Amino acid sequence: MPNTRAPDGNAIRTQRTRERILAESLRLFNARGEPNVTTGQVASALRMSPGNLYYHFRNKDQIVEHLFEAFEARIGVDPGEAFDGPAAMEDLWLYLHLMLEAIWDYRFLYRNLDDLLARNRRLRTGFNRMIDAKTGTVAALCEALVRSRSMRASPEEIRALARNVLVVSTYWLNFQALRGVRDDVSPRDLGLGAYQVMALVSPYLVGEARAHLDRLSRDYLE
């Protein structure tokens, strides 16, 4: 008998199990690299039978797709409220900061990007849609800065700048892994990445806005 009043205990349990599987997969993917983790290992870390996991997710790619959706939703913040005036610079700074933090939390996607997107067409489409959205947001925030006279940049320069912000933020962790003596990256690499991304924007800012961003940026180096 369908129950429309009380919450369905089974549905809640199913939802919680799915969330546990996603959280543990994310943790293991980030720690060991997605190619080195099997669904069996995820099940075992959760003391769950492989069959139970399989009931919720048919394969690893499905887990990866769900994690990607959560990641995309998290940084899909609408900057439509971008204020002109002094707040515009803080808006841009905050957006870039949140974007890099989300990349860090889902870093397994970035550390293995080429392979992941080569084998999963749907993920590739989603990833490109997300890059388009981010590029648009960065450009819109820069335009607000130009309107409030905190930035001096032509529309063409803003387009190139937004693209470079995306290239540097997308590949920064790979660059650091390449440069490091360690094979993997640390939270400190995230701070350096933020510093490098802010350095892309800074030379286009004028006066107090530039001094302000430079102060905020320097904090990342500490």
Added chain:
Amino acid sequence: MPNTRAPDGNAIRTQRTRERILAESLRLFNARGEPNVTTGQVASALRMSPGNLYYHFRNKDQIVEHLFEAFEARIGVDPGEAFDGPAAMEDLWLYLHLMLEAIWDYRFLYRNLDDLLARNRRLRTGFNRMIDAKTGTVAALCEALVRSRSMRASPEEIRALARNVLVVSTYWLNFQALRGVRDDVSPRDLGLGAYQVMALVSPYLVGEARAHLDRLSRDYLE
């Protein structure tokens, strides 16, 4: 009997065979991706027996290492002669242009960088040495621009700028492959990459130097 006067025919033939193997490997690696090419395919493309190829190179990694050395030598141009004055901007432009052109000619290294460097420690060391050298060169060229008052940038800004030049040039082809509908990149992507790299430098330039670089950059879009 050792012959110290006439050139040794055998040594010349050996050298030429090695060069043919390297040139054909480079061509196939760039066209199909290094992981998809076997030494047997290289030998067959050259109508050479696998044993003959093996006599010159023990395995594919050895071929890759030799190609990397040729690549490194090509862009290891010493900018020690960097002139102050108006020539400084053209020096930087030329250096970045040659750097990107060399990356294009050896693009298989970049399209598969993580895997190549993860499996070959020696290559990884070499690659990092090369990034250090390039970062130093870009910074030195920027310092010459500052001295000739064509650029306004603090030492800290120059360091961050040089690092961003390296990140964007290293990963540009991967970014384009990711963005493209095609799986692979075209010469047009090289021009766009040059444009994006010049856009990193441009906001630090002042007056005529900036206008000049912007003119040179726009040519890449055509």
